[in-house]
Amino acid sequence: MGTEDKVIKCKAAVAWEPGKPLSIEEVEVAPPKSHEVRIKIVASGVCHSDWAYLYDFSKMKPRPFPLVLGHEGAGVVESVGPNVTKVSKGDNVIPLFLPQCGECERCQSPKTNLCSKNWQKTQQCVLADGTSRITCKKQQVYQFIGISTFSEYTVVPEDNVTKIHPDAPLDRVCLLGCGVSTGYGAAINTGKVEPGSTCVVFGLGAVGLAAVMGCKVAGASRIIAVDINPEKSEIAKIFGATEFVNPKEHSKPIQEVLRELTNGGVDFSLECVGNVGVMRAALEASCPAGGVCVIVGWIETEELSLAPIDILLGRTLKGTYFGGWKSVDAVPRLVQDYLSGRLLLDEFVTHRLTLDQINQAFDLLISGKRTMDTEGKVIKCKAAVAWEPGKPLSIEEVEVAPPKAHEVRIKIVASGVCHTDWTFLHEVGQNMNPPPFPVVLGHEGAGVVESVGPGVTKIAKGDKVIPLVVPQCGECERCLSPKTNLCTKNWEQNQKCLLADGTTRITCKNQQVHQFIGISTFSEYTVAPEECVTKIHPDAPLDRVCLLGCGVSTGYGAAINTGKVEPGSTCAVFGLGAVGLAAVMGCKVAGASRIIAVDINPEKSEIAKIFGATEFVNPKEHSKPIQEVLRELTNGGVDFSLECVGNVGVMGKTLKGSFFGGWKSVEAVPKLVQDYLSKKILLDEFVTHNLTLDQINHAFDLMITGKSIRSIIRM
Template sequence: METEGKVIKCKAAVAWEPGKPFSIEEVEVAPPKAHEVRIKIVASGVCHTDWTFLHEVGKTMNPQPFPVILGHEGAGVVESVGPGVTKMSKGDKVIPLVVPQCGQCERCLSPKTNLCTKNWEMNQKCLLADGTSRITCKNQQIYQFIGVSTFSEYTVVPEDNVTKIHPDAPLDKVCLLGCGVSTGYGAAVNTGKVESGSTCAVFGLGAVGLAAVMGCKAAGASRIIAVDINPDKSEIAKTFGATEFVNPKEHSQPIQEVLRKLTNGGVDFSLECVGNVGVMRSAVEACTPAGGVCVMVGWTRMGELTLVSEDILLGKTLKGSYFGGWKSAEAVPKLVQDYMSGKLLLDEFVTHRLTLDQVNQAFELMITGKSIRTVINM
């Protein structure tokens, strides 16, 4: 049945309030407006940021809107486009982008950042450019997480928040490039600029951390120390390039002291991929004072990071990384090509495949450490 220009009724996982399980509902997805694209989502990864949003909301100074459809690591096919869309057309395979790239704003024109300003404020409020969403349920507006919402069989996103990819790309694999893998890999190669022959430590071995390990290896690091409290992550980390594994629970000393002893004074590069301010401080203190670089990758709004000023004054550098520093619309198709040519691992991240009806189970697997990435097949 032709759906272009019509409201589409489909299934979505709706979070009606913070901290509660998702409810699978029938939602209505309106046609795209000007410079918007409606996408049939084929697959979506389950990212820890979704869980953080759901469970940290209400505990921070900036509570987020509900009800909301989460999910931001998806891939699908363009169902229809709104007026003025020129970058893609019906039938194209695409990946929605949590970071837009308009190509025209001051930040897009700068080599120093990937944080495009187009629709940024509205996306952070879980709305589209006009201050509304395209999804309703039970006659109520449903907010769209970061303007995306991939836990829905259909979604509508701004044209600058989606990129066209190779027509042969397997959507149930490359969906991971919508967030986790791109974020960790880019944090190492783009933000940290890990150097050949260097020593690195990666804190937290979820998908983002394992991708950071992969990035350190790609950059030529000679020693990559993977750090996690889950002993099951030891062999998995080696698959992605780790040379050593350290479990903080197996040591009586703080992990930063353990790492400094292992490396004769500290690592050259440390990457925090947990989203915990205590771990962030450990990552800073694990760096060598002689030019060590620490990259913050994990996302959280809980707690304040406190540092000893001497750590920075003696020559360490502290950086933040959002979506791995990639210029999203132009970089993601290249990352897809790298995967298809064997330069980038993706299959190895996927430990579970579930349906949309099983989305709550997917989150349980993640928070209990039983999965790396679960892919939801729509």
Template sequence: METEGKVIKCKAAVAWEPGKPISIEEVEVAPPKAHEVRIKIAASGVCHTDWTFLHESGGSMVPPPFPLVLGHEGAGVVESVGPGVTKLSKGDKVIPLLVAQCGQCQRCLNPKTNLCTKNWVQTQQCLLADGTSRITCRNQQVYQFIGISTFSEYTVVPEDNVTKIHPDAPLDKVCLLGCGVSTGFGAAVNTGKVEAGSTCAVFGLGAVGLAAIMGCKSADAKRIIAIDINPDKSEIAKTFGATDFVNPKDHSKPIQEVLKDLTNGGVDFALECVGNVAIVRAALEACSPAGGVCVMVGWTPKGELSLVSEDILLGKTLKGSYFGGWKSAEAVPKLVEDYMSGRILLDEFVTHTLTLDKVNEAFDLMINGKSIRTVLKM
């Protein structure tokens, strides 16, 4: 049945209120407006940030609005395009982007940042460019997480928040490049600029941390120390390139002191992939005083970060990384092709594949440390 220009009824995972299980509902997805694209989602990864916004009210200055369709790590096929869309066509395989790339704003023209300003304010409010959503349920507007909402069989996304990918790409794998893998990998190679022969420490071995390890390995780091309180993460960390595994629970000393002992004074690069300000400080203190670099990668929604001023004064550097520093629309298709040619791993991140109606189970697997990435198939 031809759907172009019509409202589509489909299934979506709707969060009605914070801290409560998500329910599967029939929703209505309106046609795309000007400079928008309607996508039939094939698969979506379940990211810890989705859980954080559901259970911790985002931890931001403004709590996320409800009802809300979460999900921001998806891949699918363009069902239709709105007026004025020139970059995409019906039938294109695509990945929605949590960071736009309009190519025209001051930040897009600046090689030092990937934080495009196009639609930023609106999408952070879980709305599209015109301040509304294209999803409704039970006759009320449903907000779209970061303007995307991939926990839905169909969604509508601004044109500048979508990128076309290789037509042969497996959507249930490359969806991970919509957030976690790109974020961790880019934090190492783009933001941290990990150097060949260096010693690295990666704190937190979820998908982002494992991708950071993969980035350190691709940069030819000599030693990569993986750190997690879950001993089951030791072997999987080695799959991505870790040379050592340290469980902080096995030591009486603070983890930064353990790392200093292991490395004769500190690591060259530390990547914090947990999202905890106390661990950010530990990661910075674990760095070599002679030019060590700490990269803050994990989504850290709240908590003040205290530092020892001498650490910075004597030459350590603390950086932040959002979406791995990638210029999204141009970088993600290249990452897809890197995966297809074997230069980066994706399959190894996927520990569980479930259907959309099992989204709450996917969250449980993640929070209990039993999964790296669960992919939901629509």
């Protein structure tokens, strides 16, 4: 039964009066009026501002009660009111406490992001007509900043809603509704942090950690993180901090400590606490000659005093609201940055709770337990487990143990779905030797290092990496030989789906789960040997470069390295899956003048041309064997023939074999990433579907029916 145009009854966390815990109530959410949108909230972050408006009357001006708090949410449009044109029913959206109408004088100005439309009304916790759309026990309930995401449904003005990518995980991108966008933008937009600069960030909650991340993305060379909680030191490093200072460990004021550390003061100072004393310290920590201090922390009732000399010599004091972003325009771009791996969000999330646990969330927030380091601990996460051959993968909660010596634990951000994964599951005993079961498949992933085991020297926590099916220790006889890329280190163990000690780091239901080729990228976290991990460029989009973990590198290298295709030559490529298309691309890059693409699927013809094919031949359209057809087309035969099907009937005579395209894996993959970033090779064009881990079996179906080239699983 449709709910459109009807009152919806649902649960919400209602604040009946200040200073008292929230109460879970059944509320009524009215249909949206003109230029309003009703949203089913799927997830909401719990921000310190929510707590402060309920409990901290010394710093915040009072809001009207009863009130539904929450302003950091994401959801799906349930219905729209008359005259709404920007979003539609079914859209994934993020409600925004900062509107962007696009028409007022402020929206038209590049100097500010403070849209004036309905500003006063939403600050009074009502909508444009002076009322709210939420009632409880026959009483109007106010909507915090016009948003109220601590409700299963809410109604917001159209100008306070932005449509986002349909593949975006709502329980992550909801954080872009406030804290992460605010801190990140404070560095990027307001402070305008410069490459090579020195920065300090005061306060390492979500906003402060996002500011650290912004400084790193902007290219700062020193990022000093300041907090009185020593546990924040390692956490800050994940987001890019190079140093950590705890004011409690020093007898001098923190601004003096920082000036001594930085030879006179930092270039950029960001205050993310909301404390006027810290604000003053942040200003004084900046360099008198041109230092910039950005006030990010939110406080409404106290005054900040300073002497003119504090700024006369050249310091700049700035404030920021929502990180300076034009909200409706910017948030979808930030979502895309997260999906491409440029922006961290998963690392901010430490607890998953239900609406009934909202008061517990506040307790965790205030007690400082909102920051939880996973290093050295077992991580529980989702993985796609193959319990037995021939059966669909099962999404399970697994435990991923900490890395042992010379191992790396990785947060997988994205994984390609390769035909080899399907084959080892469904063609056991036919074309493939069976792997041991249960097993977590996947071997074409990319992610971020969560932690490293003892003895690891090549990569560090926070690095972007690609786990590799082919190790490169750099020390064995084969690694030192230019004739092969087949490193022998732990090779036999990895092929048995084990790590060096003969066990794995993944368990499920008290049972060891094998790691496919020692990798297992169909898991939100995995552990891999150090020699099977390579560090890549920090700007690389992980949902694209993950393809370099197998298929694209294999096909491209088969032409470039193994075949050594020559300029002006004639090539034939059999099979136009991802590997074959990459081989076509390799032939083009090598300078081949004729590239004949061969496949029984006629739809591959136009696709192959994108990668460089000059001709297309479908064996089904000829009565002769395909090799005869090709010999006739090429006056006796091609110069280079690449078989990318895995069918002995197609292979004929085998002259050369290629494994992982002949690349020395650890050294080569970062170069291939750079080639993608510089547009020398294609990756985006391989991706036909973006799916979630829960859709992994659907990804297999798309692949086997020929409806996809590569599906990307976003964790």
